[in-house]
Structures are given as C-alpha cells and as structure tokens.
Amino acid sequence: MTGVGLGASMVQSMPLFGKEITIEEALTPVDVALKKRMADVALNAARAKGATYADVRIGRYLNQVIATREKQVQNIANSESYGMGVRVVAFGSWGFAATNNLDNDSIARAAEMAVAIAKGNAKLLTEPVQLAPQQGFGEVTWKTPLEINAFEVPIPDKVELLLGVNNEALKGGAKYVNSNLFMVNEQKYFASTDGSYIDQDIQRIWPTFTVTGIDPAGGKFETRNALSSPMGMGFEYLTPKDSEKIKGGPVTMYKKRYDMLEDVREATAHVAEKLKAKPVDPGKYDLVLDPTHLFLTIHESVGHPTELDRVLGYEANYAGTSFLTLDKWESKQFNFGSKAVNVIADKTEPGSLGAVGYDDEGVKCGNWDIIKDGILVNYQTIRDQAHILGLKASQACCYADSWQSIQFQRMPNVSLAPGKIPLSAAEMVKNVEKGIYMFGRNSYSIDQQRYNFQFSAQLAYEIKDGQIGGMLKDASYQSNTQEFWNSCTQLCDQNDYRLGGTFADGKGQPGQVSAVSHGSATTRFNGVNVINTGRKLG
Amino acid sequence: MAILSKEEAQAILKKVLSYSKADSCELSLSGSDGGNIRYARNAVSTAGQISVMDLAVSATFGKKTGVATINEFDDASLQKVVKRAEELAMLAPENPEFMPLLGPQTFQESATYNAKTAAITPDTRAEMVGKSLQVSKAANLEAAGFLENSTRFNAIMNSKGLFAYNKGTDVSFSVTVRNQAGTGSGYIEQGFNELDKMDTLTLSKIAAAKATGSAAAKAIEPGKYTVILEPLAASDMLGNMFRGFDARSADEGRSFMSKKGGGTRLGEQLFSENVNIYSDPMNPEIPSATWTGDGLPVKRTQWVENGVVKNLAYSRYWAGQKGVEPVPFSRSIVLEGGTQSLEDLIKSTEKGILVTRFWYIRSVDPQTLLLTGLTRDGTFYIENGEIKFPVKNFRFNESPVIMLNNVEALGKPVRTGSGMIPPMKIRDFTFTSLSDAV
Numbered sequence: 001m002t003g004v005g006l007g008a009s010m011v012q013s014m015p016l017f018g019k020e021i022t023i024e025e026a027l028t029p030v031d032v033a034l035k036k037r038m039a040d041v042a043l044n045a046a047r048a049k050g051a052t053y054a055d056v057r058i059g060r061y062l063n064q065v066i067a068t069r070e071k072q073v074q075n076i077a078n079s080e081s082y083g084m085g086v087r088v089v090a091f092g093s094w095g096f097a098a099t100n101n102l103d104n105d106s107i108a109r110a111a112e113m114a115v116a117i118a119k120g121n122a123k124l125l126t127e128p129v130q131l132a133p134q135q136g137f138g139e140v141t142w143k144t145p146l147e148i149n150a151f152e153v154p155i156p157d158k159v160e161l162l163l164g165v166n167n168e169a170l171k172g173g174a175k176y177v178n179s180n181l182f183m184v185n186e187q188k189y190f191a192s193t194d195g196s197y198i199d200q201d202i203q204r205i206w207p208t209f210t211v212t213g214i215d216p217a218g219g220k221f222e223t224r225n226a227l228s229s230p231m232g233m234g235f236e237y238l239t240p241k242d243s244e245k246i247k248g249g250p251v252t253m254y255k256k257r258y259d260m261l262e263d264v265r266e267a268t269a270h271v272a273e274k275l276k277a278k279p280v281d282p283g284k285y286d287l288v289l290d291p292t293h294l295f296l297t298i299h300e301s302v303g304h305p306t307e308l309d310r311v312l313g314y315e316a317n318y319a320g321t322s323f324l325t326l327d328k329w330e331s332k333q334f335n336f337g338s339k340a341v342n343v344i345a346d347k348t349e350p351g352s353l354g355a356v357g358y359d360d361e362g363v364k365c366g367n368w369d370i371i372k373d374g375i376l377v378n379y380q381t382i383r384d385q386a387h388i389l390g391l392k393a394s395q396a397c398c399y400a401d402s403w404q405s406i407q408f409q410r411m412p413n414v415s416l417a418p419g420k421i422p423l424s425a426a427e428m429v430k431n432v433e434k435g436i437y438m439f440g441r442n443s444y445s446i447d448q449q450r451y452n453f454q455f456s457a458q459l460a461y462e463i464k465d466g467q468i469g470g471m472l473k474d475a476s477y478q479s480n481t482q483e484f485w486n487s488c489t490q491l492c493d494q495n496d497y498r499l500g501g502t503f504a505d506g507k508g509q510p511g512q513v514s515a516v517s518h519g520s521a522t523t524r525f526n527g528v529n530v531i532n533t534g535r536k537l538g
Numbered sequence: 539m540a541i542l543s544k545e546e547a548q549a550i551l552k553k554v555l556s557y558s559k560a561d562s563c564e565l566s567l568s569g570s571d572g573g574n575i576r577y578a579r580n581a582v583s584t585a586g587q588i589s590v591m592d593l594a595v596s597a598t599f600g601k602k603t604g605v606a607t608i609n610e611f612d613d614a615s616l617q618k619v620v621k622r623a624e625e626l627a628m629l630a631p632e633n634p635e636f637m638p639l640l641g642p643q644t645f646q647e648s649a650t651y652n653a654k655t656a657a658i659t660p661d662t663r664a665e666m667v668g669k670s671l672q673v674s675k676a677a678n679l680e681a682a683g684f685l686e687n688s689t690r691f692n693a694i695m696n697s698k699g700l701f702a703y704n705k706g707t708d709v710s711f712s713v714t715v716r717n718q719a720g721t722g723s724g725y726i727e728q729g730f731n732e733l734d735k736m737d738t739l740t741l742s743k744i745a746a747a748k749a750t751g752s753a754a755a756k757a758i759e760p761g762k763y764t765v766i767l768e769p770l771a772a773s774d775m776l777g778n779m780f781r782g783f784d785a786r787s788a789d790e791g792r793s794f795m796s797k798k799g800g801g802t803r804l805g806e807q808l809f810s811e812n813v814n815i816y817s818d819p820m821n822p823e824i825p826s827a828t829w830t831g832d833g834l835p836v837k838r839t840q841w842v843e844n845g846v847v848k849n850l851a852y853s854r855y856w857a858g859q860k861g862v863e864p865v866p867f868s869r870s871i872v873l874e875g876g877t878q879s880l881e882d883l884i885k886s887t888e889k890g891i892l893v894t895r896f897w898y899i900r901s902v903d904p905q906t907l908l909l910t911g912l913t914r915d916g917t918f919y920i921e922n923g924e925i926k927f928p929v930k931n932f933r934f935n936e937s938p939v940i941m942l943n944n945v946e947a948l949g950k951p952v953r954t955g956s957g958m959i960p961p962m963k964i965r966d967f968t969f970t971s972l973s974d975a976v
Contacts, residue, residue, distance in 0.1 A: 073631050077605055096586060100609065117585055120660065124671075126581040155629055176790065214791040219798030221791055221905060314578045316682035317714040317725075320897075323974070325720075406584050445900045445933075447912045452933055452973035454910050456902065476902060476910070478933065478971050509576050509684040510586075531970060535906040537794060537939055538808075 029187050030060060030082075032199050036139070039191035041104050042086045045111035047193065051088035051095075051118070053131060054111065055192035055361060058084045058102075059403035062185040064151060068162045069178045070170065076155060083403040086111045090118035092128030094384075098404040132386035132394045134363055136195020142357025143201045145350060146234035150183045150205050153235045161207075161238065165264045169211045172268030179209035179264075182230075182503065184515075188360070196362040204353055204515055205237055206230035206503050207260055213271035222274040222473075224267040224458055227251065227292045227440050228258045230503045230515060232353045246496065248426055250461055250468055251439050253290065255498050256351050270459060273471050280460070280475035282532045286435035287477060287525045288428060293457045294416070295500025295518035296441045301481040302336075302343050303414040303518065305450035306370050308379040308388065318509050320448025323481070324376060329389075334376045337485030342417040343371035345380055347396055352517035353501045354413040361407060363396035370414065374486075382409045401512040408508060415499075415519035419491035425522040428492055435463035436475060436530065441500075443476065454478045456533070474534035487528060492521035540569040540589040541656075544703040547693035550593075550611065555697060557620040560597035560627060562639050564696040566831065567593050572688025575663045580671055580680055587660065597623035601636040604629065637854045639698040640833045649825040650706030655733040656689040658709065663687070666711070666738045673742040674715050679749050681742065683713030687733075694833055704827040709736050714915065715749040716976075722755075722928075723976050724748025725895055725915035727770065729955065731825060748894060748916035755928040755976075758919060760969040764890035764946065766883050766920065767962045771893045771913075772873075773954040778899060778909055779938040780871060783841055785850040785860070794907045794939055795850060807845050809942040815842040817868035823953050824870040834866045841871075845942075875948035875960030883949050883963050885923040890963070892918040892925060896934075907937045912973050931976075932969035941967065 039056040046054035060082045067075040083100035084107060095118025099110040162179040169177035186202040208226045215221070231237050233256070240259035245252055251270075252262060289297065305322040309315055328334035347354050347365035358364055361383050370378050383394040400407035429437060440458025447453070456476040462469040479487075501517035542550070551565050569591035576584045594607045597620065604626025608619040663685050674681035687709040695701045712727035724745040730736055767775070782788075788795035788802035795803050818838040819826040828836050832854065840848045849865055857864040884892065899911035913931045920926065944965045951958035 072633055072635065074633070075605065076626060076630055077607075078626075079607060081609075094584065096584065098586075098588070113587075117660075120664065121582050121585060124577075124582040124664070124668075126579070159631065176792070212792055216791055216800050217798075219791075219796060221796070223792075312579070313680065313682060313716075314583060316578060316680075316716060317684055317712060320975070321720075404588065406586065408584075443900050443902045443910065445898045445910045445912070447931065447933075447973045447975035448897055448914055449975035451975050452912065452931075452971060454902075454933060454935075474903070480974070510574055510686065531935070533902045533908055533910075533935060535903065535908050535937055535940065537906050537937070538943060 029201065035189040035199070036191065036197050038084065038102055038107055039189065039197065041107045042084065042111040043191060043193055045108035046086060046088045046115055049090070049112050049115040051090045051115050053089040053193055055087050055190065056084060057360060057400065057403055058189040060187040061402060062151065064183040066155070066158050066162060066181045068166060068180070070166055070176065071163065073159055081402060084110065085400065085403045085405070086114045087406065088114045088118055089129050089131065090115045091122035093118045093122040093125050094129055095121065096406045129384050130387050131383045132391065134194050134383060134394065136192070137198060137362070137364070138195065139197045141199045144203045144232055144355070146203060147236035148234045150203065150235040151185060161260065165209055165260050168261055168264045169268045172265060174211045174268045174271060175214040176212040177209060182206040190358065190360065190362050192362045194362060198358045198362055200357055202356055203234055204230060204232050204503070205234065207238055207258065209264055211264065211267045211271050213275055215275050220275055222271050224270045224274065225440060226260070226267070227254065227263055227458070228260065229500050230353060231351055231499065231501070232355050232517070233351050250437070251459060253292070253498065274473060277471040277473035279534050280472040280530060280532050282530060284527045285530045286432045287528045288425070288432060288435055288437045288463065288522060289525065290439045290522050291498040291500055291520045292440045293438045294520045294523055296444050297455055298414060298416055298518040298520060299502065299516070300444060300446045301450055301453055301484065302371065303411045303516070305481070306379050306414070307409060307411060308381045308385045309409045311379060312388070315507065319507050323449045323451050329376050329379065332375065335374055335486065336371050336376045336482060337374045338488045339374045340419070340491060341371055341374045341485050341488050342369070343414060344417055345370050345395065345412045345414050347412045349413055349517070349519065352413045352499055353515035354517055359396040359398045360400050361394070361398040363394045363398070365396045368395060380409060380412060385409065399514050401514060405512050410507065410514045411505065411516050413517045413519065416491070416523065418494045418497045418521035421493065423490065423492045425492055425496055428490060428522060428524055429463055429468060430466040432463045432524070433465055436472060437461040437463055437468060451480050453481065474532045475530055476533050477528045477530050479528055484525060484528065487525045488523060489526050490524040492523070494521070496521040540571040540591045541689050541691055541705070542569060547691065547703055548701060551693060551695035554593065554595065554616050554620060555695060557617050558597060558697060560599055560624050562598045562697050564596040564639060564694070565593065566694050568690065568692045570688045570690035572686065573660060573663060574684065574686040575667050576684050577667055577671065578682035580674055582667065585660065593619060595619050595623040597627045598636065599627050601632040601634065602627045602630045603633055603636060635855045637858070639696045640700050641698045642700050643829070643833055643835055645702055645835050646820060646828045648704055648706070648819060648828050649822060650704060650731055650827065652707045652732040655687060655707035655709050655731065658687045658733060669739040670713050670742040673739065673746050677746050679715050679717055679746055681713055681715050683711070685711045685738070692827065694831065696833065700833045702829040702833060707731055709733055711736060711738055711741060713742050713745050715742065715745040717749050717753055721976055722749045722751070722753030723915045724752060730953070752916040752928040755917070755930045757930045757972055760932055760971050762966045762968055764887060764963065764965045765967040766880070766887060766890055766892045767964060768880060768894050769952050769954040769959040769961055771896050772962045773957060773959040774896045774899055775909065775938045775941060776873065776959065778901065779907060782907060783850050783867065785852045786856040788850060789860070794905065802850060804847050804850055806847055808847050808939065809842060809845040810945040811845045812945055812948060813842055813845045813942050814874040815871065816840045817871045819868050819870045821870050821872060821958065824956055824958055826868060826870045826956060830866045834864055836866050836868050839865060839868065869956040871957035873951060873957070873959050875951045878947060878949040880949060880961040883947055883961055884920055884925065886947065887920045887923060887963065890920045891929065892920055902935065907939050908935060909937065910935045912975070931973040933971045933973055934968060935970045936968045
C-alpha cells in the first residue's frame, strides 16, 4: 500500500478524518468570543425561522496517529476537522444541518436548513419532541486534567518509544510486532437557546501493540496484544510509576500509569508460552476476570442493554434492542445480578474516556446507579427521553462524534463497583478449586438483545486448588447475561480497581463512534460454561 | 462542488502537483454528495444531507514519505497541504518498503454511475421510506429502517504521469420489522448502483412476512445441522474469509492461507470441488472501480477454481519481494452457483435450518478462521422439504473454510453487498448454544 492509501486507512480508523495541520496551529484554540458570535448567528437564525429550541456545536477535532511495525514507521499523520452542527426543535420535530463554511451567511443557511428539515420530518411525526428542562450555564469551560499534553511531545520522542517497544519484542524472539499511538483532542463549543455557552477541551490517548510469534514447523501462530487501556489522559499515562503497578501475579497490571516496554517484554514471553499452551477441557469453571478483560464484558452485557434508546426500539435496525424492557425496571425487583453486583454510570471519573464537564446538549455531567444490589434501577438517558422514566432532568448521555454528526444517546462510563471487604486478586485465586484466570480482551460477540454472549481473553491461566498453573488455549466462555451476573460471587477491593475502555464503540445509522471506559476490580464468577474453540483445517 | 468531472478533477490535481518540490508526489482527490433518512417505531427519527471533498497528498524524498490531507481548495490551502506533506516527509524515518510510483496505466471504463440515483432528493428518500412504513402500519407491525444514497468520485494523479478517475452512485436500504409483542422479527437489506432496481415496498413486505413467520419460535437443541444460508447470511461469513486472501500474511505464517513448514496454500485444494470464486469490476450487476489507490489496473481475477486456490492478492511491494506480478483485490466478488432458487434448496432438504441472517460475527481463531456469531431476524426448521416452524436463535462457532468444504448445493447468486452470492446448503454447521433474543 502506498503512502496515500496507508495514511488514509490509518486515519480513517480513528474517530475522525480531516485535514492535516501543524501541531502549533492545532494547539491554538479558536477564539472563544468568535465562537460565541458564530453560535449566536445560528441560534438567532433558527429562532427567526420558528425553532422553539436550538443548539449549536462548533467542533475542532484533532487526531495524531503514529503506526509502526518491526523496525519501521508505517505512518505519521496529523489531522483536523472543523465545522458547525445546528440542531433544532421546530414544529415538534428534530431537524439538523451542518456546515464547515463558517461565514455568517453559511451559518444562517445551515440553521434555516435544520428548521426546514424539522418541518419536513414533522409530517411523519407520531409524538412531538419533549425536552427535559435544562438551565443555561452562561459562559463556562471544562478541560481534561492533564500533566503532559500529548500533542506537545515531539514526534521523534514518540517514534523512539514505539520503535523501542518493537525492538524489545524482536530481541525477545517475537517474529512480528506492530505498535501504535493514537491521540485525540476534541475542542468543542456548545451553545443553546437555554443560555449556555460551554467551551470544552478534551484529550484522549491510546498506546497499543500486537506481538506475533510463529511456529513454522507446526504451522502455528499466536499473538498477544498490549494490556494498556485507552484513557482520558495526557502523555503522563506513558510515564511508568511503580505505585501504579500491581505485581505478584502471572501478569503485571497497570492502573493510571502504563509501562509499555515492560508490558511488551512480558507479552513476548507470553506469545512463546501460548504457542505451547494446553488446550482447555470444556466444562464449568469458576472464572477470575481481570479488569483488562472484564471491561468489555461489562460494556457489552451491562452498558448496551441499559441504553434507553435501544430499550425503546430506536436502534432496532442496527445494534438491536434490549432484554431490559421497561416493565423489568418498573417492577423494581428485576434480578439482574447477585447482591454483590453494583453498577454505576458516570461521566466524571478522572482519567476515564467518558469524563467531560457537560454533554453534547449542554447538561452537566454526574453519576447514578444502574444496578443496585443486583436490581435494575435505572438506564442511560438524554433530554428527549427523561420524561419516559419520569426523570426531571437528563442524565447527560448525549454525544456526537463530529460537528457534522447528529448527537444522540451514547453510553457513559459504566463501571462495576469494587468489593467493600479488603481482598487482593492473589487472595481471591487461593480459594478457587477449578478455575481460569483471564486477562485482556480478545474475541467478543453478543446477541442483539444482549442475552447470549461469548468472550475470550488474551491470556487464560488454569487455576487448580488455589494455585495458578500453566496457560490454556482455545478457551471461550459462553453465558447468558442474567445468569452470568448472578454467578458473581466475589469482588476485589478498591486497590485493585482499574479502568479499561474502547476508543471506537459503534452505534447509529449512519454509524458513529464514541470512546468509553469501564472500571472494575478483579471479579469472580462461579460455574461458567467454557468451550474449546480449537479446530483443524484439512 | 463535491462531485467533480474528470476534467475538473484533473485540473485541480495538476495544479497541486505543480506546487510539489518532493522527489515524487502522489495525490488522491475524492468527494461525495448524498443523504440519508432513518426511522424507528414507525416514524422518521433523523434525516440529513452531507457533501464532502478531501485531498490527500503523499510526498516522498528518497524513501521518506509524509501524508497530509485537507478539505479546503483555494490556492493557498492547496500550497499549504503540499508543504505540510513535505515537512512530515522530512520528519519521517526512511520506509524500506517504499515503492517507486507507477507511470501511466490503461484502465477499463467502469459502469458505476447512474444518473437517476445521482438525482435522488430528500423527497425521493421520504417517499421510499413512506412505502416501507405503509407495509408495517397496515400489518400492525413496527418498522425501523435506514435509506441512504450517495454520488461519489475518486481521482488519483502522481508525478510519474499516472491519472485515474471514477464516478459512481449507490443507494442502500435496510429495514427491521417486528411484531408488537416483540416475539417476531424480520430483516432485509439491499444495495444497488441503480435507483430503478430499488423497491422498498417489496423488500419491506419480505421483512414483514419474516416478522410474522418467526413469531413464537420453538427451542431446538444446538448441535450440527444442515443449514440453508440465505445469500445475506452466507455473504457475512465469506466476507471474513475473503480478507484472508492476502499473500503477505500467508507467507509470514500468520493466516489460514499459511502452509505448515512455510509458504502459502496457493495451488492447494482448500474447498469443495463445486466452489468457484472470482472478482470482476466489470460485472454489470456489481460494478466497481477498475483501479486501486496506487494506480494498479483491476481486472477479472479467479481466486478459487473447483475448490483450488488459484490466486492470492500481492501488493506491489510483496510482489517485488516474491518476484511475481502484483495482484490487486476487488470488492466485486462472485461466488458462482447454479440455477436453483432458495425455495428449490429448501425443497431438497430432508432436515435442516434456514438462516436469514447472522449477527455480531467475530473472529475467534485466525489460525482456522473460526468465527462466532448468532442467527437473527428469522430462523426456521425445515423437514421433508418444507419450512415447519420458526426456531429460537442460535450461537454458532464455525469456520467459513470448513463451511466451504461441506457444500451440498449452491443456488443462483444474487447481489449481496458488493458481491454476487448464492443461497447455500451446507452440512454439519455447528450451533453451540441457544439465545433468547428476538
């Protein structure tokens, strides 16, 4: 693939794709007074055409990607996307239009187009839009707390880190290694007819690698991915710190500081071990799931089914609906999981991907219970859904992945509360007779109503009579969401709590991505069905 | 502005190239103009119109390459983007895999453009969705769907004199129809280059019939079954396999196409003898561009013949390493079949499962291409050549490679996504558990 092709495909795998700019330009935000003037042009034009509500998002989205394999850099790219989206309620219906031409005439035309689309949609309306009340905040700001702005770290330093990672893998005997660094900066300005003018500067970072080992004689290959997490942090995430490591188990685990060189050395040894690992005997096992793995199970089996738009049917043609129907919530006794299971939705946790000050419809962020002592108590909502649950305010779950995308309900951080009794992962393992200890995300699949799932891990270790044994291969667990969460018996304490997450959770038509974190401590699930996925080709 | 003619695109690219000071320069210009409408709970939820154009500049000094992109087209912006690509090239380390640019090439004229599709307006889309809603409302069912169309162009030019241009249109529609009790669900999706082929009324009726027909499904034991895969279900399995027809990953020992002891499985009998797969961008049912992003002409290529792997895709770099000609891949894939319809395949089945669609397919083991996923939106039990009753959805764990070794019969291919895929009868397909999802 040539430079253009590779560059384009790498950048397109990022949340946004836009024009290339220098770092110096990128780091200078657009003047806030100018943004306010532009926003007012749109709000006034929308109101003049009959909008009863309007909001404006002026977005400047910056990405940087560095991609390497073995001893070479495959791609370095900076990109920018800048423009405005206008959303209105008019004639009881939603309308939306976007433009990257930010002169006053174009802005006014976009606002007028949004009203015209709302008018067109109103003909097919069944129920007028009902917005939960929202106070205006005036002119306010919010920034991701950072120690080191990743966009200010010189490119050669980042290249040196990634090639250093590759070198460690090759030195350790890996045949192939890819390493990548993704950085995102969303400079978002929100204004609405409620009287809010909200300027936010959000940063995210994701370092990752894949180490591949080959056994040519046996015709086998194995990989191990990084156990890092994408974070809502700056480059400080890549500054190793002993106090942010958990050692003593079969794998070093990282909290809010990641040691990429150490992890790749371990990964290289793991790949060699994976090539010789014993196939799993299918059957029931007690699973001990590390947060590097469990986050995705939480995302798929708790995060998605509690999205209210899915519950109501708005995602029926794509992502699906949900088994957590309103009657289960209304009963106040739907037994989602065991009493040990407490799940919290949150948009404020420092370092998380979902942390912002305000959502994309100007609602201040907070946190709330979704599962309390095993019972379903709440969902994730935005302003036009709050009344359905009898809520007086939105839960601030509105997000759009670009100025040109329509904001809609997206998942906040959805995290499993750690146990209250002091317990380390090592202590948890000691009480397991027949189990498997899993780290890292691998294959994941779940049905469209979120009942039946199958997951596998980067690393699976046998646990026998309280001792961690050798590595197992071809181990996937299959379960039903409610059954699985009811088999949750024990959670490690706050000291073991870590965030996992994803940069690109997909939803909607046309598709949009969002970044979200899921925290947990190491957690035990009893008697889960494990299958062997090994096959032979002729 | 977003859709440029060949001459307009050529003029912009020539101008951009004139700003380049690099040893070599490659440009890619693309634009699209289109819209969409989304509906759920039998009412329109969102609608939009989007027009975008982007230019990517790849500048190279020696073997050091930098890439920059821009979406503004005044002279100052064009000069700036070239300069940025050149600055990035200076910062980049040498890329040992850099390939010298191709000179002028000859390309076949594609048939991807349709004027009627290009003329679709928001009103056309609303009318097409209106027909779909008529079906669901009349039958007291609930529809959620999405209709999208676009006109797009792509052009490339490089400092060695290569130029290529392509313009195309597409319109795609999908709808999920569910019964009010939430116990039955049906789905259909279809895409075409030509608007006239798109019939949202008939398609919605098929989805509605499935929603009604799949209600009150019975649970049957998971296990190995003969399955009849509708083309959509078959296509989703095979899409995951086609991506593995890559020579480099096979040579590197990390693909199901890798041979034990080294090398690839090119020339080996990997599938049943009745499996024949080719790609052809000039196939009138599934036209696509006749050139790749780096300017290689795309022609008809036989990938599998009577079950034997005849070709793997070689990038220009990897072809150079292996001393062979480059072989580009194409999205216009045809899996050849016979003349039998889906109904014929059902009639010839003593006992089996009819699968409308698969969902959430993910790779479990890249070594064997084992995939997992679930059936969705209409799964039925067949006995003595007839559909007897709807069954609950299954999770499967199966490899498309193993599946294509167990082919009982292939029906008549139909356009599915960007390919022509037949309905298939496959023996010993592995379902591993049941799902309560509807």
